[in-house]
Amino acid sequence: DVQMTQSPSSLSASVGDRVTITCRASQDIRNELGWYQQKPGKAPKRLIYAASSLESGVPSRFSGSGSGTEFTLTITSLQPEDFATYYCLQHYNYPPLTFGGGTKVEIK
């Protein structure tokens, strides 16, 4: 099964900062990766699908890039509502599905 290594596990940032989160796959997963945002007490919400496609209604400050084994979620100009935990999810050769370990974005 594909393993996903997400980094960092947490970070502190200020409003207006640029934030980058990385996921590395244990094998080539093409572009079969999504990014999710989860706020406390809520179900995750998809931000990015197919590695770089923005979900409808998601602000354009969120972007995804990468293919193969290395993927990045970038938030340009972090906003107060962006403080949350972010997860990557691979679906290459589904099933199974594999999540990254998560990145908690906290206020500096």
Added chain:
Amino acid sequence: QVQLVQSGAEVKKPGASVKVSCKASGYTFTSYDINWVRQATGQGLEWMGWMNPKSGKTGRGQRFQGRVTMTSNTDTSTAYMELSSLTSEDTAVYYCVRVVGSIDYWGQGTLVTVSS
């Protein structure tokens, strides 16, 4: 609009079983897989298994082999996940999710607490 509405919170004793329901609406239930994902308090997301409502075929993650049963009722567009031989380590929020490529819709989650 697509909705997945799950059953309410449960408290179970160690060794018992729990059955969580997930009622789908806003789309053709038999067109897409339903998967189950869980999250222990303060922890990450863990995939449990999948079910195809049209064929009835299912599959489970290795950690859940022999302990999780996934079923559905196509007449009511409802999926079910039953987890047996519960221990305290099964205390978590359980989510049903729709899979179209990746996960596009999530249920609201069901908290299952295992406590003596």
